[in-house]
Amino acid sequence: MAKNKYRHNTKPAHEAPAKPQAAPHPASAPSTHNHGRWIDASLPTLSFILFALWAAYMLIARNSDYLYTASEHTLWIADRSFFDMTMVKPGGLITWLGCLLTQFFHHPALGSSMLIAIWAATYVLTIRAFRLSRQWMWLALLPVALMLCSETCIGYWLYYIKMPGYWFVSSLGLLFSVAAIAIHTRLSLAAPRWVGIVWLLLWSAVGYIATGWWALLAVTIMAIMAHTRGASLIAAAAGIAAVPILSYQYYTQMRIEDAWRVGFPMFQIDKYISWKPMLPFIIILCLLVIMAIAKRLSEHKQLITKTRLVASIGSTVTLAAIISATLWTDFDNTNFHTEMRMYRAADEGRWADVLQEAHNNPTAPTREIVMLKNVALTYQGNIGNYMFKYDNKSIPPYTYDSLAVRMVQTNAPLIYYYYARLNFATRWCIENGVETGFTPDIYKVLTRCALVAGETDLASKYVNILKKTIYHHTWASHYEPMLADTALIAQSGEFDNQREYYAHFRSMLDGDEGLVEMYLLQYFSQTMNKDSRLLQETTLIYALQSKDISLFWPRFFLYAHLHPNEPMPIHYQEAAYLYGNLEHEVDISGMPFDDVKIRQRYASFNQISQTLIGQGKSVEEVGQIMKPSYGDTFWWFYFFCRGINSY
Numbered sequence: 001m002a003k004n005k006y007r008h009n010t011k012p013a014h015e016a017p018a019k020p021q022a023a024p025h026p027a028s029a030p031s032t033h034n035h036g037r038w039i040d041a042s043l044p045t046l047s048f049i050l051f052a053l054w055a056a057y058m059l060i061a062r063n064s065d066y067l068y069t070a071s072e073h074t075l076w077i078a079d080r081s082f083f084d085m086t087m088v089k090p091g092g093l094i095t096w097l098g099c100l101l102t103q104f105f106h107h108p109a110l111g112s113s114m115l116i117a118i119w120a121a122t123y124v125l126t127i128r129a130f131r132l133s134r135q136w137m138w139l140a141l142l143p144v145a146l147m148l149c150s151e152t153c154i155g156y157w158l159y160y161i162k163m164p165g166y167w168f169v170s171s172l173g174l175l176f177s178v179a180a181i182a183i184h185t186r187l188s189l190a191a192p193r194w195v196g197i198v199w200l201l202l203w204s205a206v207g208y209i210a211t212g213w214w215a216l217l218a219v220t221i222m223a224i225m226a227h228t229r230g231a232s233l234i235a236a237a238a239g240i241a242a243v244p245i246l247s248y249q250y251y252t253q254m255r256i257e258d259a260w261r262v263g264f265p266m267f268q269i270d271k272y273i274s275w276k277p278m279l280p281f282i283i284i285l286c287l288l289v290i291m292a293i294a295k296r297l298s299e300h301k302q303l304i305t306k307t308r309l310v311a312s313i314g315s316t317v318t319l320a321a322i323i324s325a326t327l328w329t330d331f332d333n334t335n336f337h338t339e340m341r342m343y344r345a346a347d348e349g350r351w352a353d354v355l356q357e358a359h360n361n362p363t364a365p366t367r368e369i370v371m372l373k374n375v376a377l378t379y380q381g382n383i384g385n386y387m388f389k390y391d392n393k394s395i396p397p398y399t400y401d402s403l404a405v406r407m408v409q410t411n412a413p414l415i416y417y418y419y420a421r422l423n424f425a426t427r428w429c430i431e432n433g434v435e436t437g438f439t440p441d442i443y444k445v446l447t448r449c450a451l452v453a454g455e456t457d458l459a460s461k462y463v464n465i466l467k468k469t470i471y472h473h474t475w476a477s478h479y480e481p482m483l484a485d486t487a488l489i490a491q492s493g494e495f496d497n498q499r500e501y502y503a504h505f506r507s508m509l510d511g512d513e514g515l516v517e518m519y520l521l522q523y524f525s526q527t528m529n530k531d532s533r534l535l536q537e538t539t540l541i542y543a544l545q546s547k548d549i550s551l552f553w554p555r556f557f558l559y560a561h562l563h564p565n566e567p568m569p570i571h572y573q574e575a576a577y578l579y580g581n582l583e584h585e586v587d588i589s590g591m592p593f594d595d596v597k598i599r600q601r602y603a604s605f606n607q608i609s610q611t612l613i614g615q616g617k618s619v620e621e622v623g624q625i626m627k628p629s630y631g632d633t634f635w636w637f638y639f640f641c642r643g644i645n646s647y
Contacts, residue, residue: 044137047315048123051141051322052116055148058326059115063152064108065340066331070158070167071105072344072441074098077468086164088253090244091212091263094172098165105167106471115151115171119144122175129181130225130295138314139291143178143284145322147171150265150280155331156397156405157267157277162436170265170281173214177288180207180215184222193228197235200226204239208247212263216240217285224292274401280329333398335366342372343411346418347444349494351376355390364395367517367646368411374541375418378534379497383541384569389632393641407647408432412516413445419520419538420501422449424512440472447479452498456483497534504532517646525551533562544571547638549579553586573598574634605630609639 059067076082076099086096105111126132126140151167163169180203187196200222207215219236226232244259254262265281267274338361345353354376358369365373373390377383397405407415408428416425426449429442443462450459460483466476482488489495505527512519524542529535540559543551556576560568577598580588593599605626612622623640630636 043312043315044127044134044140047138047141047319048120050319051145052120054319054323054326055116055119056112058148058152058330059112060109062330062332065337065344066152066158067105067108067111067167068344069340071103071111071471073158073439074102074165074167075437075439075443076100076103076165076470077465078470079468082468089212089251089262090208090247090254090259091169091173091210091214093210094169094176094212094214094263095163095165097172098167098169100165101168101172102165103470111167115168118168118171118175119147122147122171122178125175125178125182129178129185130291131185135314138318141315141318141322142287143174145318145325146280146284146287147174148322148326149329150277152326153280153329153331154267154277155333155336156399156403156410157274159405159409160269160403160436161265161267163265164437166265169263173211173263174284176207176211177214177218177221180218181221181225185225188225188227193226193231196222196226197228197231200232200235201239204236204243208243213261214263216244216260217288221288221292224289225296269403272402274403276401331400334361334363335369335395335397339366339368339372339411342369343414346372346375347414347441349379351380355380358390361391364393365391366397367394367644368397368407370394370644371407371415371517372411375415378538378541379418384537384571387541387544387571388574388634388637391631392637392644394645396645396647405647406514407516408512408514409435413442415516415520417445417449417452418498419524420452420498420505421520421523422453422502424516424519425449440466440469444472444475447476448495448498451479451482451489452495452502454486456486459483500532500534501538504529504535515646517644521546528554528558530558530562536562540572544575544634549583549585552576552579568592570594570597571634574602575638577602578635578638601630601633602635605633605635 076096083096086092086099089095101111101114103111104114122144123140126143127137130140132140147170150170154161154166180199184196184199184203187199200219203215203222204219207218216239219239223229223232223236240260244262245256248254248256248259265278267277338357342354342357345351345357354372358365358373358376361369370390370392374383374387377386399405409432413425413428413432416422416428425445429446429449433439433442443466447459447462447466450456450462459479463476463480463483466472467480469476482492490499521542524539525546525548527535527539529539536555536558540552540555543555552575556572559572573593576586576588576591577593580586580591581602608626608629609622612625613619617625619640623636626636626640
């Protein structure tokens with residue numbers, strides 16, 4: 001029978017003739033149809049725009065201080081030696097690029113825009129790699145949303161993670177992976193099948209060098225999606241097995257047990273591993289594999305035909321899930337963010353801003369906040385009047401796992417520098433640099449320590465490194481003239497306090513046992529010095545904190561001797577009046593205490609506390625009741641501030 005070329009116009013005999021229908025309205029029907037087509041076409045773009053706006057809010061509005069700190073803890077140097085150093089392991093290319101791009105978090109909005117641009121490219125390439133039809137394009141939002149979670153969930157691991165450029169490395173690895181898969185998908189459609197196998201093998205080798213484990217993930221997905229399944233699986237298995245082993249023979253800084261996971265973010269200290277910050281990457285791995293399997297199984301099936309309904313529901317649910325997940329994983333601990341803002345202000349010598357941050361902190365502070373506050377007051381010369389006007393009863397740093405946060409790995413080098421304990425500052429800079437990598441922040445502390453100590457050759461080394469960075473060239477150039485003319489160090493005024501400290505106490509390196517505050521408390525409270533008013537007042541302050549009466553009195557009288565005809569700071573009066581009334585070993589009757597602020601207020605403090613205790617209230621309850629009225633006094637600190645949670 002001849003083939004009827006008009007067959008598509010014929011109808012089966014049993015089919016009833018179509019009922020006549022009213023003609024559509026000449027204006028409304030085409031408009032509705034075009035409107036629906038416009039929604040279908042624009043929904044994927046609109047979905048990503050909404051995601052991008054949310055990502056910008058999460059990164060810039062909620063985490064700008066954290067991103068700035070990330071830039072200070074990531075080093076990128078514009079020279080060949082740094083490039084060679086990053087290429088000593090597989091994944092070196094994305095490590096080098098990640099370190100470079102993380103620098104732009106110096107301006108959080110700029111760095112965040114770059115990161116979101118990478119996610120936009122990843123979104124488009126994911127759609128092409130898996131040939132997602134319009135109703136399933138919302139699936140491409142999931143990997144980039146997980147990347148957003150990975151950016152903001154790590155908290156104090158910021159100080160412990162051993163992956164340089166972490167904040168861009170994984171996003172770049174994912175981008176290169178979906179790009180490689182998209183190329184393979186294109187080759188599978190437009191080229192002979194053997195070309196796809198060649199690309200798979202090529203990416204096994206080249207991609208592994210550039211991206212590490214991300215290349216192995218991409219090769220696995222290519223094999224799953226390949227039309228020549230048997231040959232592709234064999235090629236993928238060969239590449240995944242052989243390339244890491246061969247690379248181990250040439251990369252001398254890679255262990256064989258790490259060969260198949262090199263470049264995967266590991267949150268590990270010794271034998272302890274935290275899984276929560278690794279979950280986004282594990283889910284991405286599973287998600288891409290599932291998408292590849294699902295695509296392979298559904299190649300010849302039209303599973304769902306209601307495109308607009310599925311796309312709308314999928315996009316809406318996905319965006320809602322993204323918002324919930326990113327809010328849940330965001331490490332929004334108040335003290336964590338306050339610490340970073342205070343540290344930046346202290347690093348830049350903005351003491352008023354340090355104190356403002358401490359004042360604005362709505363929760364009980366960590367010891368890092370308390371110590372930075374005390375440094376700021378010392379450098380302003382107001383610590384004797386304002387030390388206890390801030391909350392001094394602290395809590396440990398919050399962590400969602402068993403990570404043990406130590407101040408020596410967060411802000412101790414800077415605190416040691418401001419107290420001119422230069423050997424300790426240098427020691428912890430070097431130890432932290434060896435453990436997690438040298439950073440701009442470390443080099444800045446080392447530079448200033450060397451300048452105070454008069455070690456200009458050492459300072460020159462650090463200055464030359466910082467001059468090769470993007471954002472610290474100006475900072476380094478500011479100190480460069482001091483290397484040639486050391487008189488400028490004294491003339492600048494910037495190092496006056498540090499030089500005075502350094503000139504009046506021993507600079508030997510004893511042991512702090514990793515507890516910076518306990519060491520400073522013991523060292524300063526047991527030091528006596530009559531030649532430096534700055535150092536002498538510091539010893540008095542630490543004697544107050546130790547609550548040791550025998551240490552207080554000699555330093556109190558020495559302070560009075562060194563500051564004749566000056567008003568006695570209020571906290572020193574409070575301590576002297578309290579101790580005089582507690583032990584009666586020192587006659588305070590002739591001391592000119594302020595009648596209203598000291599005598600009358602102490603009488604009221606003592607009466608109220610005794611009344612509350614007489615009512616059967618515990619010490620903790622009395623402290624909480626009296627804190628609003630007397631929490632700004634040494635008296636409240638002495639009786640109710642216990643267990644300072646130093647770390």
